[in-house]
Amino acid sequence: MNSEDLIKSTDPNHPANLICSLCHQFYYNNWCTGTGGGISIKHPISNNLYIAPSGVQKEKMKPEDLFVMDPTATKYLRQPQLYKPSACTPLFLSCYKNKKSGAIIHTHSQHAVMCSLIFKNEFRIANVEQIKAIPSDKVCPETGKPIALSYFDTLKIPIIENMAHEDQLLDDLEKTFQEYPHTVAVIVRRHGIFIWGPTIDKAKIYNEAIDYLMELAVKMYKLGIPPDCNIGEEKKYLNLSL
Numbered sequence: 001m002n003s004e005d006l007i008k009s010t011d012p013n014h015p016a017n018l019i020c021s022l023c024h025q026f027y028y029n030n031w032c033t034g035t036g037g038g039i040s041i042k043h044p045i046s047n048n049l050y051i052a053p054s055g056v057q058k059e060k061m062k063p064e065d066l067f068v069m070d071p072t073a074t075k076y077l078r079q080p081q082l083y084k085p086s087a088c089t090p091l092f093l094s095c096y097k098n099k100k101s102g103a104i105i106h107t108h109s110q111h112a113v114m115c116s117l118i119f120k121n122e123f124r125i126a127n128v129e130q131i132k133a134i135p136s137d138k139v140c141p142e143t144g145k146p147i148a149l150s151y152f153d154t155l156k157i158p159i160i161e162n163m164a165h166e167d168q169l170l171d172d173l174e175k176t177f178q179e180y181p182h183t184v185a186v187i188v189r190r191h192g193i194f195i196w197g198p199t200i201d202k203a204k205i206y207n208e209a210i211d212y213l214m215e216l217a218v219k220m221y222k223l224g225i226p227p228d229c230n231i232g233e234e235k236k237y238l239n240l241s242l
């Protein structure tokens, strides 16, 4: 196949088109401004890896800007001359290999940065309806698929320290794969968050749900309510009871 054909499709769900529409959306959500953040999607049929380049304004991303790697991640099938590959590429490749991901999203969400300042080694939030969007460490015996967290569970996401360069995060990212084998996200202190899923649809849902939960946790913290407190305990922390 001609390398240009890899990025040409009229299907809005083709990775080349979907990466661009998601980059636009993430830019306007304030998750990927100033060229920050990144995204990669594995083509569900060819298994080729589509990766947004470094240094491109996310709201202007076009299919022609994308890098494409072969499924073994050993060589580029398409390399735009104008751009460098994303600095996140080694981290994305590790998520594909170690987490069997179908897509990875990296944002510079301010909610992730704020939570990394509030929490030490682990972001925690409990007893909030939205955590049901995130898988737990339990697997359904019939289907083998992960069971979602329940309303009464606590969502825990590891926090790693930031480094001068994105690829230097690789060792700490891979350490969290051992320590939190079921996590779908890692927060990077004062930087942002990496989120992955078996498909881009799942990764997008996890990203939106976790960002909502991180924003909520910051608001709870500002009121003096620990985001992982038990149901009813919040009254102890509030100065006024209504």
Ligand SMILES: [Zn+2]
Binding pocket: 036, 037, 106, 107, 108, 166, 191, 192
């Ligand atoms: Zn980044």
